[in-house]
Amino acid sequence: MPDIALTIIAALVSILGFILLALAQARHWAAVSKTPVEQRVNSAWLTSAGLGAQIAALILTIQAQGSSFGSLLWTVMISVAAMAVTFTLAWRPKWLRPIALLLRDRTPKTPGDV
Amino acid sequence: METTFRNSMAWLHTWAGVVIGSVLFAIFWMGTLSVFDREIDRWMMPMTRLAAPVASLSLDATVRPVAERLAAKAPQWGVLLPTERVPTLRLSWRDDKDRTVTRYLDPATGAVLPEAGSHAGTGFIFPFHYRLHLKWMDLGYWLVGLAAMAMLVLLVSGVVIHKKIFAEFFLFRPRKRLQRSSLDLHNLTGVIALPFHFVITLSGLIIFIGIYFPQAHVGAYGIGQEAKDQYRLEARGGYQREKTNTPGTLASLDAMVNHAEREWAGGRPRFVRVWHPGDANSYVEMRRSYARDITMNRDQVYFDASTGGMLYRFEAAPVMTVQRFISGLHFIQFEHWTLRWLYFLAGLSGCVMIATGFLFWLEARRVQHAKKGLTGVRVVEALAIGSVTGIVIATLAFFVANRLLPLGSSFAGEDRAALEMWVFYLIWLATFGHAAWRRADPPTQPARRAWREQCMAIAVLALAAVLLNGVTTGDHLFKTLTRGYWPVAGMDMLLLLGTGVALWCSWRLSRPPATAKTAASARQVSRDTVGEGTPDA
Numbered sequence: 001m002p003d004i005a006l007t008i009i010a011a012l013v014s015i016l017g018f019i020l021l022a023l024a025q026a027r028h029w030a031a032v033s034k035t036p037v038e039q040r041v042n043s044a045w046l047t048s049a050g051l052g053a054q055i056a057a058l059i060l061t062i063q064a065q066g067s068s069f070g071s072l073l074w075t076v077m078i079s080v081a082a083m084a085v086t087f088t089l090a091w092r093p094k095w096l097r098p099i100a101l102l103l104r105d106r107t108p109k110t111p112g113d114v
Numbered sequence: 115m116e117t118t119f120r121n122s123m124a125w126l127h128t129w130a131g132v133v134i135g136s137v138l139f140a141i142f143w144m145g146t147l148s149v150f151d152r153e154i155d156r157w158m159m160p161m162t163r164l165a166a167p168v169a170s171l172s173l174d175a176t177v178r179p180v181a182e183r184l185a186a187k188a189p190q191w192g193v194l195l196p197t198e199r200v201p202t203l204r205l206s207w208r209d210d211k212d213r214t215v216t217r218y219l220d221p222a223t224g225a226v227l228p229e230a231g232s233h234a235g236t237g238f239i240f241p242f243h244y245r246l247h248l249k250w251m252d253l254g255y256w257l258v259g260l261a262a263m264a265m266l267v268l269l270v271s272g273v274v275i276h277k278k279i280f281a282e283f284f285l286f287r288p289r290k291r292l293q294r295s296s297l298d299l300h301n302l303t304g305v306i307a308l309p310f311h312f313v314i315t316l317s318g319l320i321i322f323i324g325i326y327f328p329q330a331h332v333g334a335y336g337i338g339q340e341a342k343d344q345y346r347l348e349a350r351g352g353y354q355r356e357k358t359n360t361p362g363t364l365a366s367l368d369a370m371v372n373h374a375e376r377e378w379a380g381g382r383p384r385f386v387r388v389w390h391p392g393d394a395n396s397y398v399e400m401r402r403s404y405a406r407d408i409t410m411n412r413d414q415v416y417f418d419a420s421t422g423g424m425l426y427r428f429e430a431a432p433v434m435t436v437q438r439f440i441s442g443l444h445f446i447q448f449e450h451w452t453l454r455w456l457y458f459l460a461g462l463s464g465c466v467m468i469a470t471g472f473l474f475w476l477e478a479r480r481v482q483h484a485k486k487g488l489t490g491v492r493v494v495e496a497l498a499i500g501s502v503t504g505i506v507i508a509t510l511a512f513f514v515a516n517r518l519l520p521l522g523s524s525f526a527g528e529d530r531a532a533l534e535m536w537v538f539y540l541i542w543l544a545t546f547g548h549a550a551w552r553r554a555d556p557p558t559q560p561a562r563r564a565w566r567e568q569c570m571a572i573a574v575l576a577l578a579a580v581l582l583n584g585v586t587t588g589d590h591l592f593k594t595l596t597r598g599y600w601p602v603a604g605m606d607m608l609l610l611l612g613t614g615v616a617l618w619c620s621w622r623l624s625r626p627p628a629t630a631k632t633a634a635s636a637r638q639v640s641r642d643t644v645g646e647g648t649p650d651a
Contacts, residue, residue: 007452022284068408069450072443076456079307082284083463086302090286 006064007073010057014078017053018085019099020046032093033100041105054078120275127271131471132494134264136501137246139468141261143505144243145314146461147235149446149454152199154235156601158516160587161227162218163602164201171196173367173386176224177203184217184226185391192387196221197405198449199601231521231530238512238535244318247535252325258318259326265315272304279305292560293477296470303467310460311467317444320437351428353416355395362394365422374400374415377427381406381413388419397425404447409439465502472498476560484557495561496549503568504545506612510575511541513609517582566623573616576609
């Protein structure tokens with residue numbers, strides 16, 4: 001696969017990872033999904049997946065650009081990716097709603113279980 | 115004395131930031147622009163807007179005749195070879211008054227291009243970043259070093275005093291009142307880009323180890339000039355031999371280039387210098403390109419000028435290579451457009467961090483100072499406006515002056531390049547005066563008029579720069595975009611983007627300040643921060 005495509009995928013994976021990390025926080029979940037935090041999948045799962053995505057992005061950038069350029073690119077790229085997610089949360093939280101919908105907890109609840 | 119460690123750090127963060135913030139902003143702004151210094155050169159030196167460099171360059175056919183004509187009696191002449199970002203050859207030599215003379219050549223024909231008459235990006239903006247153009251007793255280097263140390267202190271103390279570093283990692287509330295939203299943005303740009311800010315600041319200090327830590331070699335090499343020379347030779351390499359004052363010849367430079375490329379397993383030279391031209395003991399120095407690696411290698415090969423035989427070869431030892439890797443992280447001399455743009459964005463985030471730090475300091479104290487009749491906020495606000503929007507205006511005025519001053523013009527003994535710099539400094543000074551004059555009225559409100567008028571000045575100057583480039587060079591945006599001439603198209607587009615952002619800021623500043631419903635928000639800010647939220651001056 002061309003290096004540029006791998007790099008773009010790495011950036012998208014990093015952005016997705018930061019979205020998961022943000023949605024693991026009750027404040028951002030509520031603002032994006034407009035649903036109670038109880039309807040979200042386990043936040044520890046989201047946090048782990050978000051951090052895992054950053055590691056995956058590192059592996060992809062190293063694969064695409066080599067160890068020295070790849071690790072440097074990753075270091076600066078994750079900062080820009082996290083800022084992009086933050087500004088989306090601040091100005092256009094609706095854009096992230098489709099992702100939040102996928103992260104609703106679909107396990108059936110027993111009566112009285114919230 | 116503060117009662118807790120966190121309070122002490124808050125005090126340190128607050129006051130180190132206010133005292134050094136103006137210098138830090140100037141360093142960050144110029145550093146951010148330096149990421150595109152070669153592209154700024156193309157914009158400010160239209161005569162160097164050549165097509166992509168030729169694939170096979172002959173130094174014997176292009177550079178040598180010009181150097182032998184212009185620099186025959188110079189003790190040395192050197193040429194920087196074309197790169198992906200610089201389409202010209204850059205020939206330089208020392209004249210009989212020991213001044214450096216520089217000429218740009220067309221690598222396709224060897225033709226000498228008209229004098230640029232500008233220090234532009236590489237000659238003004240980049241050196242401003244690391245020495246503020248204060249050469250007396252290396253004062254600029256030391257001020258920048260002090261600011262870099264302060265920046266490291268600010269980063270560490272900022273992390274210590276941030277109570278909710280993870281809980282507020284993604285938090286920015288632009289609709290809250292200024293004090294709250296500026297603190298959000300300060301924390302956001304500080305925390306999220308922390309790895310970049312830390313690495314870029316520390317590497318900036320490490321680059322100038324020779325200035326900031328001049329005795330570093332003493333432990334290993336001993337004291338005295340001989341020890342210092344030995345250290346320099348082992349660290350940096352280099353070859354010298356005296357003139358014989360008897361005539362000599364110069365063998366083929368192209369053959370020497372080929373020889374150097376074989377020595378470097380395909381690595382290309384970036385710089386070629388002929389020492390003692392025309393002398394029997396003349397020799398040729400070649401330095402390897404940085405294009406393909408982060409590390410700014412110190413690889414060099416020297417040849418005997420008359421025979422073309424290799425005299426000396428140097429590669430840095432591991433410790434020096436680490437220093438050169440760290441330097442390379444900072445200088446980004448490698449060819450990598452994605453990283454270049456990311457560095458530019460991260461640099462801008464540093465500018466935003468410093469500017470919002472100022473804004474938060476001002477908003478946290480404004481009402482208290484007004485009640486007590488103190489002038490601290492007024493003075494710092496004028497300094498902040500001149501330091502933030504002022505240096506942007508001065509930079510844009512520098513670009514506009516470049517397009518308005520005719521080539522070869524001079525005034526009061528100053529040449530065109532110096533006049534451009536005078537415009538920068540005088541306009542920058544004027545912005546401080548303007549900020550002091552258009553102060554906040556009433557003093558409980560921000561100095562909106564000053565900020566707004568300086569934003570308008572940015573918008574007008576950025577637009578004027580784009581229009582003047584089109585009118586004076588014919589390389590208007592439509593033409594550069596359709597022909598894919600990205601150095602000039604990119605600069606014009608960023609200037610237009612700057613116009614848009616400045617107009618938006620100006621429009622936002624012209625709206626009446628939000629007053630309702632935010633007292634609770636202000637109280638929340640005070641609770642969320644230690645020390646900073648409490649007016650203490």
